[in-house]
Amino acid sequence: MRTATKAGKRTRGKAANANQGDGLPALDEVDEQIIAALRKNGRIANRDIAREMGLNEATVRTRLRRLEDASMVRVVAMRDLSAMGFGYLAPVGVQVKGRSAGDVGAEIAELERVITVNVAIGTHDLEIQVVAETLEEMQHLLTGVIAKIDGVERLFPSLALKVLKYNPEWAPL
Numbered sequence: 001m002r003t004a005t006k007a008g009k010r011t012r013g014k015a016a017n018a019n020q021g022d023g024l025p026a027l028d029e030v031d032e033q034i035i036a037a038l039r040k041n042g043r044i045a046n047r048d049i050a051r052e053m054g055l056n057e058a059t060v061r062t063r064l065r066r067l068e069d070a071s072m073v074r075v076v077a078m079r080d081l082s083a084m085g086f087g088y089l090a091p092v093g094v095q096v097k098g099r100s101a102g103d104v105g106a107e108i109a110e111l112e113r114v115i116t117v118n119v120a121i122g123t124h125d126l127e128i129q130v131v132a133e134t135l136e137e138m139q140h141l142l143t144g145v146i147a148k149i150d151g152v153e154r155l156f157p158s159l160a161l162k163v164l165k166y167n168p169e170w171a172p173l
Contacts, residue, residue: 027072030055031063035073042075081115081166086131088138089160092146093124099151101125107149113141124156 027035030053037049046064050057067073081089096104101119105126109117116129130146132138142157 027067030059031067034060034063035067038073038075042077081131082163085133088132088135089163090130090132090138090142090157091160092128092130092142092158093120093156094126094128094146094152095154095156096125096151097153104149104151107151108146111141111145113137114146130157 033053034049037044037052046060047057049055050060053060064073068075094104094108105117105119105128108114108126108128113132114128114130116127118127119125120127128146130138130141132141138159142155146152147155
């Protein structure tokens, strides 16, 4: 089965079903183009993607379902932090003592204003990102909430003065 793309290149349908060796389907140029179309507009209809790429709508639907089933792609709505009034973003390193980093991280992850939690190796046991509407709220979150969680030994906060790049397209699955 061959599929024509908008650029006139042809790809074999078999390539889209091949595995990378880790059990995940290999991404080919057509898959990448479908993902790119969804990054531009997460509400775009499969028929519109198919029309733009010169494909059959069923091909787009099948490929997208395969990527979703393999947890390689997920189409979701994302918040625009600045439009929602979160003017402050703080990356924070966390040193943990007396509990596992995973347990402390799981507790921190339950906080609404904490948007990422990563167990890390290096100078910090955890790396988190916290958002706040005001500096006072940020201070309260860091010193009055997070610092008081059992196992949090020390915080190493920074404050983003200006966000030069925020790419929500690469949100974790």
